[in-house]
Amino acid sequence: xxxxxxxxxxxxxxxxxxxxxxxxxxxxxxxxxxxxxxxxxxxxxxxxxxxxxxxxxxxxxxxxxxxxxxxxxxxxxxxxxxxxxxxxxxxxxxxxxxxxxxxxxxxxxxxxxxxxxxxxxxxxxxxxxxxxxxxxxxxxxxxxxxxxxxxxxxxxxxxxxxxxxxxxxxxxxxxxxxxxxxxxxxxxxxxxxxxxxxxxxxxxxxxxxxxxxxxxxxxxxxxxxxxxxxxxxxxxxxxxxxxxxxxxxxxxxxxxxxxxxxxxxxxxxxxxxxxx
Amino acid sequence: xxxxxxxxxxxxxxxxxxxxxxxxxxxxxxxxxxxxxxxxxxxxxxxxxxxxxxxxxxxxxxxxxxxxxxxxxxxxxxxxxxxxxxxxxxxxxxxxxxxxxxxxxxxxxxxxxx
Numbered sequence: 001x002x003x004x005x006x007x008x009x010x011x012x013x014x015x016x017x018x019x020x021x022x023x024x025x026x027x028x029x030x031x032x033x034x035x036x037x038x039x040x041x042x043x044x045x046x047x048x049x050x051x052x053x054x055x056x057x058x059x060x061x062x063x064x065x066x067x068x069x070x071x072x073x074x075x076x077x078x079x080x081x082x083x084x085x086x087x088x089x090x091x092x093x094x095x096x097x098x099x100x101x102x103x104x105x106x107x108x109x110x111x112x113x114x115x116x117x118x119x120x121x122x123x124x125x126x127x128x129x130x131x132x133x134x135x136x137x138x139x140x141x142x143x144x145x146x147x148x149x150x151x152x153x154x155x156x157x158x159x160x161x162x163x164x165x166x167x168x169x170x171x172x173x174x175x176x177x178x179x180x181x182x183x184x185x186x187x188x189x190x191x192x193x194x195x196x197x198x199x200x201x202x203x204x205x206x207x208x209x210x211x212x213x214x215x216x217x218x219x220x221x222x223x224x225x226x227x228x229x230x231x232x233x234x235x236x237x238x239x240x241x242x243x244x245x246x247x248x249x250x251x252x253x254x255x256x257x258x259x260x261x262x263x264x265x266x267x268x269x270x271x272x273x274x275x276x
Numbered sequence: 277x278x279x280x281x282x283x284x285x286x287x288x289x290x291x292x293x294x295x296x297x298x299x300x301x302x303x304x305x306x307x308x309x310x311x312x313x314x315x316x317x318x319x320x321x322x323x324x325x326x327x328x329x330x331x332x333x334x335x336x337x338x339x340x341x342x343x344x345x346x347x348x349x350x351x352x353x354x355x356x357x358x359x360x361x362x363x364x365x366x367x368x369x370x371x372x373x374x375x376x377x378x379x380x381x382x383x384x385x386x387x388x389x390x
Binding site for chain 1: 279280281283284285286287288289290291294298301302304305307308309310313342343346351352353354355356357359360361365366367369370373374381384385386388389
């Protein structure tokens with residue numbers, strides 16, 4: 001049966017993609033961010049996951065407001081990266097694992113999570129930047145993208161996100177193939193790009209979230225969506241992806257953690273959680 | 277009853293805003309494609325007409341006024357693609373919306389880390 005090795009969180013800020021493209025990772029601005037990744041590279045090299053499930057939020061490449069799925073799961077053999085309009089270099093396609101995707105979709109819907117299945121899906125920086133960060137040589141395993149809506153309210157509740165993860169965990173662990181899986185929760189932490197409150201970052205709230213997501217994720221389900229917008233900023237709602245990842249893991253131990261302000265307009269958090 | 281909180285300086289992009297901004301956001305979504313960006317730059321007014329923007333949306337685009345674009349229903353993820361046409365990054369946009377210079381905005385971000 002398939003097993004889950006652990007989960008990894010990271011911010012997926014587009015500027016990180018530019019820093020990678022321009023090879024400026026060692027600059028004083030970037031070093032406090034990129035130093036979080038070598039321990040994760042080592043863990044991935046030692047554990048060699050067969051599949052990566054990448055939970056991210058599309059930012060207006062794969063989906064538009066004409067049809068906006070709350071939860072979408074990729075079911076393709078490969079996923080294209082495409083032009084997002086502001087100059088990130090386009091990456092080669094990412095290999096998928098369509099049979100595994102369909103197992104996950106079957107299981108999730110049986111578990112009463114009504115999924116949008118995608119046999120074609122263009123993946124944006126929310127998906128690609130974490131792949132570049134965790135596998136800088138490009139030698140990543142096949143990937144399954146899962147995108148949740150944070151573009152347009154109503155967005156899922158934090159409880160729904162955690163419950164989604166729990167159902168995802170059951171789905172993965174019921175797959176009869178003997179494979180190992182790592183789950184990424186990407187996005188966040190606090191940031192707000194729009195309005196007179198643009199530039200809002202909240203270290204105290206981010207640090208609380210990074211602590212509780214390890215020790216007591218259920219406590220975070222008490223946060224309302226509007227409270228999340230207020231305390232994490234409009235785009236800090238991407239923390240839902242971390243909750244989705246966390247739900248899939250069960251009991252964990254934290255192997256590494258890093259937090260740095262600012263990367264672009266964002267409080268950037270990185271964590272490696274291993275299933276126990 | 278409005279289910280959404282009143283958070284100063286923050287527009288909750290919900291169904292109400294999505295209805296107001298659909299044409300503007302659809303135009304900005306088209307800017308994912310290079311040929312759309314070129315067509316826009318060649319004749320912005322014709323491009324506005326093609327997507328059926330209202331006058332407030334057109335004027336906000338002419339002025340490159342991000343707060344006005346948000347008031348006219350723009351969603352920041354799509355507006356980012358509009359900003360990209362003019363090589364404006366998120367610090368430039370943040371500076372414009374908060375009425376400070378890009379350097380002052382970057383300094384504010386840096387200070388949040390102290």
